Amino acid sequence: MPRPPGFALVRAVRWLVPRHLRDAWLAEWEGELAWGWQRAERGENLSAARARLHWRALGASSDALWLWRRHGATEMIGFDLRYAARSLRRRPGFVAVVVLTLALGAGAAAAVFSLVNGVLLRPLPFSQPERLVAIQGRATGGDPEAVSQPSSYLDYQDMRAQLRGFEQLAAVRGEDVTLTAPGARPARIGAQLVTASAFPALGMRPVLGRPFLASDERPGAEPVAMITHALWQRRYGGSPAVLGSRITLDGAPATVVGVLPDEARLTPETEIWLPLVPGPAEESRATHRFTVLGRLRPGVTIERAAREASAVAKRLEERYPSENAKRGAAVIPLREAIVADARPALLTLFGAVLLVLLIGCANLASLFMARAQSREREMAVRAALGAGRARLTRQWVAESFLLALGGGAAALAVAWVGMRTLVAFVPTAIPRAGEIALDQPVAAFLIGVMAVAAIGFGALPALQYRDASVSLGALREGGRGATPGRRRRRMRQGLVVAEVALATVLAISAALLVKNLWQLERARLPLRPDGVTFVQLQLPQGRYSDPAKVLDFFDRLRREVAAAPGVRSVSFAFEHPVSEGWTSSFSLVGRPEPPVGMWPESRIRPVSPGYFRTVGLPLVRGNDVSDADRFGTPGSVVVNEAFVREHFPDGDAVGQTINRGQMWWPGQPTHFRIVGVVADEPFRGVGRPADPATYYPQAQFPMNDMWMAVRADGDPAALARTLRERVWRVDRDLPVERVQTLDELLGDAVAASRFNAALLALFACAALCLAAVGIYGVLSYGVEQRTGEIGVRMALGASRARVIRQIAAEGAAVATAGAALGLVAAFALAGVLRSLLVGTEAQDPVVFALVPTLLVAVAITAAWLPARRASRIDPAGALRCER
Amino acid sequence: MPLRLTRPTATVLLALSRGFRHGFDILDATGLESGTVYPILRRLEDAGCVRSEWEEVERAREEGRPPRRYYELTGTGAGTLREALARYPEARGTAVPGGLRPRPA
Numbered sequence: 001m002p003r004p005p006g007f008a009l010v011r012a013v014r015w016l017v018p019r020h021l022r023d024a025w026l027a028e029w030e031g032e033l034a035w036g037w038q039r040a041e042r043g044e045n046l047s048a049a050r051a052r053l054h055w056r057a058l059g060a061s062s063d064a065l066w067l068w069r070r071h072g073a074t075e076m077i078g079f080d081l082r083y084a085a086r087s088l089r090r091r092p093g094f095v096a097v098v099v100l101t102l103a104l105g106a107g108a109a110a111a112v113f114s115l116v117n118g119v120l121l122r123p124l125p126f127s128q129p130e131r132l133v134a135i136q137g138r139a140t141g142g143d144p145e146a147v148s149q150p151s152s153y154l155d156y157q158d159m160r161a162q163l164r165g166f167e168q169l170a171a172v173r174g175e176d177v178t179l180t181a182p183g184a185r186p187a188r189i190g191a192q193l194v195t196a197s198a199f200p201a202l203g204m205r206p207v208l209g210r211p212f213l214a215s216d217e218r219p220g221a222e223p224v225a226m227i228t229h230a231l232w233q234r235r236y237g238g239s240p241a242v243l244g245s246r247i248t249l250d251g252a253p254a255t256v257v258g259v260l261p262d263e264a265r266l267t268p269e270t271e272i273w274l275p276l277v278p279g280p281a282e283e284s285r286a287t288h289r290f291t292v293l294g295r296l297r298p299g300v301t302i303e304r305a306a307r308e309a310s311a312v313a314k315r316l317e318e319r320y321p322s323e324n325a326k327r328g329a330a331v332i333p334l335r336e337a338i339v340a341d342a343r344p345a346l347l348t349l350f351g352a353v354l355l356v357l358l359i360g361c362a363n364l365a366s367l368f369m370a371r372a373q374s375r376e377r378e379m380a381v382r383a384a385l386g387a388g389r390a391r392l393t394r395q396w397v398a399e400s401f402l403l404a405l406g407g408g409a410a411a412l413a414v415a416w417v418g419m420r421t422l423v424a425f426v427p428t429a430i431p432r433a434g435e436i437a438l439d440q441p442v443a444a445f446l447i448g449v450m451a452v453a454a455i456g457f458g459a460l461p462a463l464q465y466r467d468a469s470v471s472l473g474a475l476r477e478g479g480r481g482a483t484p485g486r487r488r489r490r491m492r493q494g495l496v497v498a499e500v501a502l503a504t505v506l507a508i509s510a511a512l513l514v515k516n517l518w519q520l521e522r523a524r525l526p527l528r529p530d531g532v533t534f535v536q537l538q539l540p541q542g543r544y545s546d547p548a549k550v551l552d553f554f555d556r557l558r559r560e561v562a563a564a565p566g567v568r569s570v571s572f573a574f575e576h577p578v579s580e581g582w583t584s585s586f587s588l589v590g591r592p593e594p595p596v597g598m599w600p601e602s603r604i605r606p607v608s609p610g611y612f613r614t615v616g617l618p619l620v621r622g623n624d625v626s627d628a629d630r631f632g633t634p635g636s637v638v639v640n641e642a643f644v645r646e647h648f649p650d651g652d653a654v655g656q657t658i659n660r661g662q663m664w665w666p667g668q669p670t671h672f673r674i675v676g677v678v679a680d681e682p683f684r685g686v687g688r689p690a691d692p693a694t695y696y697p698q699a700q701f702p703m704n705d706m707w708m709a710v711r712a713d714g715d716p717a718a719l720a721r722t723l724r725e726r727v728w729r730v731d732r733d734l735p736v737e738r739v740q741t742l743d744e745l746l747g748d749a750v751a752a753s754r755f756n757a758a759l760l761a762l763f764a765c766a767a768l769c770l771a772a773v774g775i776y777g778v779l780s781y782g783v784e785q786r787t788g789e790i791g792v793r794m795a796l797g798a799s800r801a802r803v804i805r806q807i808a809a810e811g812a813a814v815a816t817a818g819a820a821l822g823l824v825a826a827f828a829l830a831g832v833l834r835s836l837l838v839g840t841e842a843q844d845p846v847v848f849a850l851v852p853t854l855l856v857a858v859a860i861t862a863a864w865l866p867a868r869r870a871s872r873i874d875p876a877g878a879l880r881c882e883r
Numbered sequence: 884m885p886l887r888l889t890r891p892t893a894t895v896l897l898a899l900s901r902g903f904r905h906g907f908d909i910l911d912a913t914g915l916e917s918g919t920v921y922p923i924l925r926r927l928e929d930a931g932c933v934r935s936e937w938e939e940v941e942r943a944r945e946e947g948r949p950p951r952r953y954y955e956l957t958g959t960g961a962g963t964l965r966e967a968l969a970r971y972p973e974a975r976g977t978a979v980p981g982g983l984r985p986r987p988a
Contacts, residue, residue: 024952031943031951032907038948056910059917066922070929 006057102407105360107414118436125263127203168201190269209258251542397458500818510764526679528616606701622676629697635669643692791878811863893967932960
């Protein structure tokens with residue numbers, strides 16, 4: 001009888017139907033389809049009938065699914081789970097190892113994933129964030145550092161007027177301001193100066209009040225401010241009365257017009273938003289201090305926007321050759337602009353933790369395989385009693401499902417603790433840390449890992465029962481199935497080789513990072529940091545508008561602090577030794593004037609006399625700046641050795657003159673004679689090469705923002721208190737937020753390196769331990785399996801030492817193979833690490849030689865216990881066991 | 884599991900009561916999809932509203948096709964049908980041309 005149309009469809013889904021109903025079910029559908037086809041053959045339109053039968057046969061899948069749910073799934077799954085739970089209860093040690101490995105492996109991975117997700121993956125908390133981009137300055141040729149990423153205000157305005165692919169363009173600049181209020185300590189808070197267009201551009205809406213309007217940006221407009229929700233709650237108790245209230249910012253009044261949600265912050269420090277009222281600095285096309293961000297029109301791609309922005313930048317370059325030479329424009333997603341620097345470190349850590357998880361899983365796989373082997377007889381009996389392969393597979397999957405469930409719950413707890421710990425230690429260099437949470441994607445990640453584990457570990461043992469002969473062999477008394485046994489041992493050895501390889505990669509990476517950190521921590525700094533404390537001072541422009549007032553303040557403060565007990569020296573500097581600060585351009589008198597746009601730059605570091613002595617920076621040649629340097633006297637300047645290397649490679653810099661070509665204060669000198677040379681401060685971070693720097697006398701460069709450097713004896717905490725009080729004796733409205741020892745500042749400078757190295761070292765230790773456990777497991781199981789064989793050999797005269805050597809050699813062979821593989825992989829991966837290393841070669845030969853040696857040593861140690869056990873085998877006993 | 888009395892359930896019950904006993908006959912009579920009717924039949928059988936039998940092999944062999952399964956209403960099923968029609972009186976109109984088919988014996 002030919003099969004009626006549609007029957008193939010029915011057959012395809014018959015597997016869903018529980019076995020005891022399957023034949024009858026298939027027969028029923030066949031009967032109906034055959035009847036339908038027979039009727040159709042008596043004259044109907046055959047192709048229409050065929051189509052109808054196929055359509056009806058499709059419905060068989062619903063039928064089968066219903067039966068599966070009704071009979072198959074619920075009852076059998078319940079049964080399987082109960083059976084699995086009983087069988088697991090008898091092996092608490094096994095359960096503990098599996099749950100613990102899964103909890104630690106997956107928990108740690110989920111914790112690091114929460115970091116990756118919160119920082120790198122989660123969309124920015126603005127509406128339609130995929131349309132938000134940043135426009136950055138980019139050199140059109142050659143040196144990428146020649147052009148600063150931020151833009152000038154005038155460039156922003158031209159971009160805004162000419163770019164068509166953008167719905168909105170906004171300029172943003174971060175700054176710190178002092179918030180003073182009656183009865184409260186003055187506070188230094190983060191502010192964002194934004195154009196009114198930032199609100200539509202980002203899609204931010206105030207939770208209270210109004211956003212900034214174009215009228216707020218006009219010079220002379222009534223000063224207004226918006227505060228974040230957090231500041232509103234903290235300082236104003238969430239009262240709506242805050243709207244219209246007057247606050248004092250940098251000594252000047254402003255009216256609060258709105259409250260913004262906390263998610264709208266662009267940096268974690270932002271607490272207040274101010275309208276960007278263009279001042280003198282905004283009139284210069286050479287002052288680049290704005291981030292330009294925009295919202296693309298719907299349907300406009302980033303590539304198109306980038307082409308357009310490049311075209312506008314080209315026009316600006318032609319029109320303003322002196323300021324905009326070589327200044328192109330790049331358009332990148334705003335999220336990218338915020339997180340790009342954090343990406344390599346986070347991805348490396350995530351990769352590392354995934355490797356640990358993988359190694360843990362390899363151990364578990366090996367464990368499950370061993371367990372499957374030891375339960376071969378149980379399975380064979382069940383198979384002999386009629387359990388099919390699917391049935392046995394379900395049994396294993398049910399067990400691994402329960403284990404994954406337990407492991408998953410424990411992993412969640414580990415992930416939570418891990419995430420909190422990571423967030424507490426995360427270096428400030430990582431943006432968006434406030435958005436790290438155990439949320440849906442992290443949960444999905446964890447569930448995914450556990451599902452893969454459950455299915456994988458369940459299927460592994462089942463795969464071994466592919467061979468019916470294996471299970472039959474197990475039933476025969478004494479049958480050990482030599483060939484499949486060897487194959488299985490090979491598989492487990494392969495797993496261990498992979499484990500050792502992964503552990504080698506991790507250990508080499510960690511060793512490189514730790515070595516780098518070690519070098520950074522003890523890099524020979526030209527400073528004497530012990531006993532030096534820095535205090536950040538920012539004199540509000542409002543009350544300190546004129547240089548005389550500024551200098552008078554610092555003079556009085558120096559006298560106050562110098563008189564404090566234990567203080568040995570006091571001085572002031574713009575920024576501190578590990579701060580990048582600013583650069584400014586200059587030319588050298590007597591040299592040919594450099595072409596437009598190619599003026600050299602150097603860091604500006606105004607200092608008061610005695611700063612070098614205070615921080616212990618050696619004066620290599622010439623003199624310090626002096627008290628005699630004033631407005632009206634000829635300018636003096638001290639330069640660093642990097643400056644000399646760059647500009648006077650074979651001559652003495654002292655006595656030469658710098659022309660700044662600009663005046664920031666009326667009466668400021670423009671020409672400065674080099675009077676001395678000092679050693680290099682690590683501006684760009686410990687371990688990185690220093691740039692040329694110019695130390696102007698504070699009196700000829702009276703900045704409002706300075707750091708006070710104090711060298712003193714005694715307890716730094718007590719000193720910090722004293723210093724605050726002394727500052728407030730001179731100006732009781734001045735905030736003193738940051739008081740840090742130089743040691744702390746130097747420590748912060750390597751915080752990111754330390755975070756990465758610490759985590760990677762932790763993961764590498766875990767990997768090493770897991771690999772050792774894996775080797776131990778495989779060898780001791782091998783010894784157990786070969787008890788008889790070893791017994792025979794010992795009976796035939798093999799010595800104990802020989803047996804030990806043989807087992808240890810097996811361990812060493814596995815470890816060496818793994819280490820060799822790992823070495824190759826680590827060598828290939830070294831490039832990934834390069835971005836995390838400061839001044840160390842990523843292919844350090846010592847590390848690459850030492851780590852594998854260590855791993856092999858660990859492997860041999862792990863092999864010791866099983867080897868000793870093998871050597872203690874009593875030949876007579878072993879032979880008696882040999883069945 | 885209590886039986887959910889949906890409108891298609893009522894229609895299937897009505898078709899059964901009018902003598903449509905085979906799955907595809909019920910499909911033809913009611914115009915419902917096979918993916919709807921079969922699960923309903925399974926539910927009705929579970930709830931004791933219908934019972935199923937196989938037609939005699941001889942008869943099928945005479946017609947040169949495999950035997951078909953047929954369903955018939957039980958006493959419980961008749962009660963359920965009354966309940967269903969009370970809830971969906973309009974089902975009377977939609978379902979099935981009346982008249983009995985010869986019962987397969």
